[in-house]
Amino acid sequence: xxxxxxxxxxxxxxxxxxxxxxxxxxxxxxxxxxxxxxxxxxxxxxxxxxxxxxxxxxxxxxxxxxxxxxxxxxxxxxxxxxxxxxxxxxxxxxxxxxxxxxxx
Numbered sequence: 001x002x003x004x005x006x007x008x009x010x011x012x013x014x015x016x017x018x019x020x021x022x023x024x025x026x027x028x029x030x031x032x033x034x035x036x037x038x039x040x041x042x043x044x045x046x047x048x049x050x051x052x053x054x055x056x057x058x059x060x061x062x063x064x065x066x067x068x069x070x071x072x073x074x075x076x077x078x079x080x081x082x083x084x085x086x087x088x089x090x091x092x093x094x095x096x097x098x099x100x101x102x103x104x
Contacts (some may be wrong), residue, residue: 012025015054027091036048049078050077053077053078056077056078057075057102058075058102059075059076059077060074060075060076061074061075063075063102063103063104064102064103064104065086065100065101065102065103066100066101066103067093067095067099067100067101068099070088070103071087072085072087073086074086074087074090074095075090079094081097082097083095084096084100084102
């Protein structure tokens with residue numbers, strides 16, 4: 001199986017050094033998914049966008065990235081298609097999923 005070398009399962013109880021009730025955890029995950037789905041269904045896209053940006057790693061920080069070349073840039077947000085918008089010395093560039101890698 002090609003996944004054997006990529007992912008290793010680990011126990012949450014072991015990671016957090018406390019027991020977890022699997023049923024309660026599953027219920028919490030389902031509640032969170034349902035909440036996000038209801039926001040989507042209501043058409044409140046601005047709320048979803050704000051939540052996404054609030055959790056976007058390295059937002060408004062200058063870092064090194066790799067696309068076809070190594071460069072420095074600042075993630076400034078996402079466009080209406082979900083592409084990552086990065087301000088570089090060339091201007092604002094947009095990247096689809098897996099078109100860019102974080103370096104530092």
